[in-house]
Amino acid sequence: MNEQMTLFSLPNAFKSNNCEKIYKGKPRTVKPQRGQIEMMMFSIDQLIPADHKARSVWKYVEKLDLSKFLLKIESTEGFVGRPATDPHILLALWLYATIEGIGQGRVIERYCSEHNAFKWICGGVDVNYHTINDFRANNEECLNELITQSVAMLMTENLITLEEISQDGIKVRAHAGASSFRRKDRLKNFQKIAKAHVEKLNKERYETPSDVFNKKKIIENQKAIDRESRINQAIEELKKITEQKKRVLKKQRKTLSEKKEEKIRASITDPESRVMKMGNGGYNPAYNVQLATDVKTQVIVGMKVTNQEMDMGLMSQMQTQVINTFNIKPKK
DSSP states (O other): OHHHHHHHHSOGGGOSTTHHHHTTSOOOOOOOOTTOOOOOOOOGGGGSOTTOHHHHHHHHHHTSOOHHHHHTOOOOTTSOSOOOOOHHHHHHHHHHHHHTTOOOHHHHHHHHHHOHHHHHHHTTOOOOHHHHHHHHHSOHHHHHHHHHHHHHHHHHTTOOOOSSEEEEEEEEEOSOOGGGEEEHHHHHHHHHHHHHHHHHHHHHHHHOGGGGGOHHHHHHHHHHHHHHHHHHHHHHHHHHHHHHHHHHHHHTTOOOOHHHHHTOEEESSSTTOEEEEOTTSOEEEEEEEEEEEETTTOOEEEEEEEOOSSOTTOHHHHHHHHHHHHSOOOOO
């Protein structure tokens, strides 16, 4: 009777001949020891295997002529200024990210600290999403020439025919926050303040000639001039946005009311950017990067950066670009 009571009092998992052996003590497991200090000796080059495709991307990028990208870098040897990120790194990141189906600068930034292939491409260089996105948005002409070089090499080997081209756009976040957008009256007010500030700094410079060699004064003056320039550009962009809205409404046989016109805003930080609907459903300052691709090989053969939110009407411009670049008219 006692044996039956003991048997029935045990869990079902232990109702066997080996129950005494199983129930003998607490199970032993190996648990993580995250506080343990270890000395790990390895180089960044050992993060990925020798046949990894990231290495192939890098070898390809190294052979490309990036002299036009280098000419845009203001930091030079013998002068002050922080060194710029090597354009080979940024181009390789975008190419490898495209291969992996990644098209967002913020995701690439996160992968640069989490994934070995992206770490290997960076080679210890810190890269943020602003630098990544700006490289793509601000180098339209250079990237087009680079695409031309690449496609020309592939066409020489009969790997691309350009018989059928597809086109689509991707929204890239601009280097501007929502709070940088201002209405016309506010921009006019900022314009007066910025102009007065620049005039004041210029006057002080002539009153005290020694300030010509004062680095702080030089930087302050340059920042003031740059801000005034961006405010003036924002006012011009505001006019363009207003005219564009009027054209759209005119096609719909409508007019833009004064009340709605007063609400139109432009960014001081990045005047050419526009607030667009993003892939996540939200609205952010962004650019619309248009890509034309050879359908058969999925190779990019054309690119255009625009601040037009909708893709409508952009295909004819891309077709003209492809024809002028490669002297071939796609069949479809």
